[in-house]
Amino acid sequence: MEYKISNRLRIFAIVLIILGAxxxxxxxxxxxxxxxxxxxxxxxxxxxxxxxxHEADAHGDAHGEAELHGEEAxxxxxxxxxxxxxxxxxxxxxxxxxxxxxxxxxxxxxxxxLAFYAVQYASQAGWSPVLFRVMEGxxxxxxxxxxxxxxxxxxxxxxxxxWLTDGMTTVGHDNYDALVAGKSxxxxxxxxxxxxxVFLAGWSAYQYFSRKFxxxxxxxxxxxxxxxxKNFRISAAFLVFFIYTESIMSWDWIMSVDPHWFSTLxxxxxxxGMLVCGVTTIAMIAIYLKSKGLLEHVNDSHIHDxxxxxxxxxxxxxxxxFSQFMLIWYSNIPEEVTYFVTRIEDYNLPFFGMxxxxxxxxxxxxxxxxxxxxxxxxxxxxxxxLCGHYVDIFNMIMPATVGDRWFIGxxxxxxxxxxxxxxMLVVFTALGxxxxxxxxxxxxxxxxxxxx
Amino acid sequence: MEASRVIHAIYTDDDVLMSAVKTxxxxxxxxxxxYTPFPVHGLDKAMGxxxxxxxITAFLYxxxxxxxxxxxxxxxxxxxxxxxxxxxxxxxxxxxxxxFVPIMFELTVFFAAHLMVITFYLRSRMWPFKKxxxxxxRTTDDHFLMEIAVHNNEDSLTALLQETGAVEIxxxxxxxxxx
Numbered sequence: 001m002e003y004k005i006s007n008r009l010r011i012f013a014i015v016l017i018i019l020g021a022x023x024x025x026x027x028x029x030x031x032x033x034x035x036x037x038x039x040x041x042x043x044x045x046x047x048x049x050x051x052x053x054h055e056a057d058a059h060g061d062a063h064g065e066a067e068l069h070g071e072e073a074x075x076x077x078x079x080x081x082x083x084x085x086x087x088x089x090x091x092x093x094x095x096x097x098x099x100x101x102x103x104x105x106x107x108x109x110x111x112x113x114l115a116f117y118a119v120q121y122a123s124q125a126g127w128s129p130v131l132f133r134v135m136e137g138x139x140x141x142x143x144x145x146x147x148x149x150x151x152x153x154x155x156x157x158x159x160x161x162x163w164l165t166d167g168m169t170t171v172g173h174d175n176y177d178a179l180v181a182g183k184s185x186x187x188x189x190x191x192x193x194x195x196x197x198v199f200l201a202g203w204s205a206y207q208y209f210s211r212k213f214x215x216x217x218x219x220x221x222x223x224x225x226x227x228x229x230k231n232f233r234i235s236a237a238f239l240v241f242f243i244y245t246e247s248i249m250s251w252d253w254i255m256s257v258d259p260h261w262f263s264t265l266x267x268x269x270x271x272x273g274m275l276v277c278g279v280t281t282i283a284m285i286a287i288y289l290k291s292k293g294l295l296e297h298v299n300d301s302h303i304h305d306x307x308x309x310x311x312x313x314x315x316x317x318x319x320x321x322f323s324q325f326m327l328i329w330y331s332n333i334p335e336e337v338t339y340f341v342t343r344i345e346d347y348n349l350p351f352f353g354m355x356x357x358x359x360x361x362x363x364x365x366x367x368x369x370x371x372x373x374x375x376x377x378x379x380x381x382x383x384x385x386l387c388g389h390y391v392d393i394f395n396m397i398m399p400a401t402v403g404d405r406w407f408i409g410x411x412x413x414x415x416x417x418x419x420x421x422x423x424m425l426v427v428f429t430a431l432g433x434x435x436x437x438x439x440x441x442x443x444x445x446x447x448x449x450x451x452x
Numbered sequence: 453m454e455a456s457r458v459i460h461a462i463y464t465d466d467d468v469l470m471s472a473v474k475t476x477x478x479x480x481x482x483x484x485x486x487y488t489p490f491p492v493h494g495l496d497k498a499m500g501x502x503x504x505x506x507x508i509t510a511f512l513y514x515x516x517x518x519x520x521x522x523x524x525x526x527x528x529x530x531x532x533x534x535x536x537x538x539x540x541x542x543x544x545x546x547x548x549x550x551x552f553v554p555i556m557f558e559l560t561v562f563f564a565a566h567l568m569v570i571t572f573y574l575r576s577r578m579w580p581f582k583k584x585x586x587x588x589x590r591t592t593d594d595h596f597l598m599e600i601a602v603h604n605n606e607d608s609l610t611a612l613l614q615e616t617g618a619v620e621i622x623x624x625x626x627x628x629x630x631x
Contacts, residue, residue, distance in 0.1 A: 326550045330538045369507065 003294055003436050005428040013428070016421025023414015027095035031411075034091045040084040090402045095411045096156035097401040102415035103152055104253065105277075105393050106423040107145035108270075112278025113138040114207055115242055115271070116309075121210070121235035126446035127305055130297045132438040133431065134286050136211045138278070140430035141423055143204040148422075150196045153253070160401055163187045163259040180259050187259060192252055199245045206238040217440035225442050246271055254393075257400040261339045263324050272317035276358070277389050279309040280382040285427070287375045294436055300373040301452040307372035310385060311362055318359040343395060346404040350391045357388030390416070456626050458484060459609055460587060461618040463596040466492045472616035473498045476600065479612060484599040487591035506575075510568045517563025521556040587624070 034040055117135040120128045158164040162180075167173030169181040180187065210231055217227035247267030255266050263269070283306040289295045328336045343351045365381045366372055398406045438444060463469040469492065476483060483499055496504075526545045529535050529552075537548045545552075573579065591597045598618075600609065606623055613621050 322550075322553060326553065329550050332539055367511070 002432075003289065003292075004432045005425075009428055010425065013421045013425040016417045017425070018421075020414045020416070020418025020421055023410045024095065024099060024418055025414075027098060027411025027414060031091050031095050034088060037082065037084045037088055040088045040091070044084065044087065086403075087405065090405045093159045093401040094405065096152070096159040097397050098411035099415045099418075100149070100152050100156060100160055101390070101393050101397050101412070102419045103145065103149045104397075105390050105416075106141065106419040107149050108274045108393070109277045109281050109423070110139055110141035110145055110427075111203065111246075112271075112274030112276075113282060114142055114203060114278075115239070115246070116275060116278050116282070117210070118206070118235040118238050118242065121231050122239055124232065124443065126443045127302065127450045129438050129441040129443045129447040130295070130450075131282060131286055131302060131306075132214060132441065133434060133436045134282055134289065134295075136214060136434075137427050137431035138281055138285065139207045139211075141426045142207050143200065144426055145419075145423070146196075146200040146203070148419075149253070150193065150200070153196070154193065157189075160397070161187075161192075161256055161259075162400070163256060164189060183259065187256055192256075195248060195252060199249050202238075202241050202245060206234060206241075209234055210238075214438055214441070215434055218435070218438060220440055227440075228442055246274075254396050257397055258339060260335060263328070265320055265324055269317070269320040269324055272313060272320050273389050273392055276310060276313040276317055276385055279306055279313060280385050282306060283310065283378050284382050285431075287379055289431075289436065290375075297437065297448045299451065300375075301450050302447075303375060303378055304369075304372045304452055305450075307366055307378050307381075310378075310381065311366040311372070314358060314362040314366075314385065318355070321355070321358075339399075342399045342403070347395055347399060347406065350395055350406075354388050354391040354395060357384050358392065361385075361388070457602040458624060458626050459600045459602055459606070459613065460620075460622045460624060461598045461600070461613040461616075462588070462590070462620040462622075463598070463617065464594065464619055465617075466596060468617040469596045469598070470495065470498055472598065472613070472618065475616050476598070476612065481600055481609065481612075484601055486599070487586055487588070487597040489592055489594060489596070492596075506568060506572060509571050510564045513567040513571075514560045514564035516567075517560040518556055520563065521552070521559035524559075525552045525555055 034043065113135050117132070117139060119125075120132070120135075153160060158166075162168075163177075163183070165175050167175035168177050169184045170176055171181070213227040213231045213234075217225070217231070220227055250267045250270040251262075254270060255262060283303060286295060286298055286306070287303065290298055325340060328340060331337075361384050362381055365377070365384075371377050394406075394408070394412075441447075461472070463472060466488070469486070469488070473483065473486070473495065477498070477500065486495065486499065488495070522545075529537070529548070530543060530545050534543045537551050540548065542548065577585075586592065587599070588595065588597050598613075600613075602609065602623065610621050610623075
């Protein structure tokens with residue numbers, strides 16, 4: 001049952017990291033090639049030559065956006081930023097945003113697994129203990145992933161979080177924004193990082209102790225369930241802490257990139273996405289380890305249950321996505337609906353493509369009971385779900401930072417490779433630290449014999 | 453009729469019943485029916501019953517419900533009495549689709565659930581005023597009854613069932629009108 005990260009996998013992960021780092025660096029370098037408004041004018045002029053359709057499109061969008069910005073936010077101060085300057089900002093924001101999206105995506109997988117794992121303990125689930133070590137391995141990415149994410153947020157500053165722009169909260173300043181100023185009691189740099197540190201500390205403390213008790217339970221006497229009981233208690237406490245902090249985290253780390261807009265179910269929406277990605281990753285890694293002849297107690301019924309969760313959480317995600325969309329679409333209040341107007345106009349393909357990938361695809365593919373037991377089928381559905389949820393995060397961050405100048409190109413793919421490689425390296429190294437069967441768990445026999 | 457004489461073997465525990473089913477089947481006897489007070493997990497597989505097709509009908513009924521919702525809302529809100537929905541007077545079904553999604557969802561579920569239950573009842577030969585087929589009222593409380601057809605092998609079958617842990621074995625002439 002011992003597992004050690006193979007050299008091939010380690011080298012593969014390191015190669016991904018290096019390739020990713022090259023992509024990210026080249027993204028930063030190429031964004032720096034536009035230094036002044038003059039460069040942007042040249043760029044826009046050359047783009048205008050590309051074709052009539054595109055030209056008309058770009059102009060229409062740019063106008064719409066400029067008008068929105070003018071009306072909505074800066075009307076009272078007579079905002080003076082030219083279109084070219086705006087585009088320049090977007091070009092400079094792009095590599096940061098690309099990095100942030102990928103970093104958040106992989107961090108969110110680990111965090112989703114952590115919540116799922118805590119639910120297993122708090123509900124004293126009998127089916128899942130054979131998968132606990134896989135989950136513990138994935139959650140070891142919470143701390144490094146979270147720290148990196150906060151560092152990116154710190155360095156990117158106003159490239160990602162427009163409310164950090166100088167003068168936004170100073171009355172009379174050119175950049176003054178009454179709405180952001182009104183929220184500055186919450187949205188300020190100090191508060192942001194204090195909250196971030198508290199969240200990360202809480203989550204990784206739970207991660208650390210739950211793993212410690214889980215391993216201690218393996219080595220304890222057969223009649224000694226104290227470590228299991230401790231884990232039960234801290235899991236219940238963690239879930240209470242998590243549901244508050246996860247919500248607040250979603251406002252801080254994601255929703256605040258559009259500081260004028262807010263949605264009261266955003267925390268749930270993000271949580272649903274996290275859980276789908278987390279469960280999908282558990283299933284994929286479990287299937288991978290099984291293909292290596294490990295995890296002999298994980299049978300098709302366990303995979304079936306994970307696939308049921310993938311299906312269920314996908315539908316749950318869609319429910320929340322649609323609830324958020326439909327209420328805002330229906331009421332059509334300008335300050336709310338701009339959020340979806342930009343997404344439908346400038347992000348039409350990713351916005352609706354993501355619904356197909358995250359809802360229609362898993363719905364049709366995973367509906368049949370027998371398909372949920374076919375391992376390669378689960379992997380295939382999982383790949384689409386993960387891609388779909390990457391696009392989901394992309395749609396949350398990009399419209400606010402790069403506007404209509406988005407593309408999934410070298411900076412984005414580089415960032416995915418970089419964090420994907422890091423994620424693999426951290427997770428599979430952690431998987432090798434302890435035996436893959438949590439043999440001391442009091443429910444382990446039930447889990448081994450689990451069948452549907 | 454061939455199956456007019458049957459054996460009723462009564463069990464008091466579902467685990468005993470499960471292993472009895474496996475033994476009886478391995479001896480190549482045909483189990484006509486089993487009456488249980490609650491659904492016994494895995495019994496259908498142990499009996500060798502074909503997998504249920506109820507899920508397929510549920511999917512089809514859901515599709516019917518979805519279609520009914522679309523056609524109905526299109527007629528009511530777009531064609532028959534065109535409505536300005538949410539201040540967007542486009543009078544097009546597709547442009548107003550998000551506001552119809554809850555109805556589409558509800559009717560899909562409604563049709564799938566109700567028609568599936570009705571199908572289940574009919575497939576199980578249950579309809580209003582039908583006389584109960586249940587051979588022994590104790591199977592609605594805490595007993596399990598296995599019904600096996602007899603072909604001049606009462607003695608060996610009785611011995612076999614005794615071995616599997618049946619608490620009571622009766623040989624009955626079945627009323628042929630019951631089916």
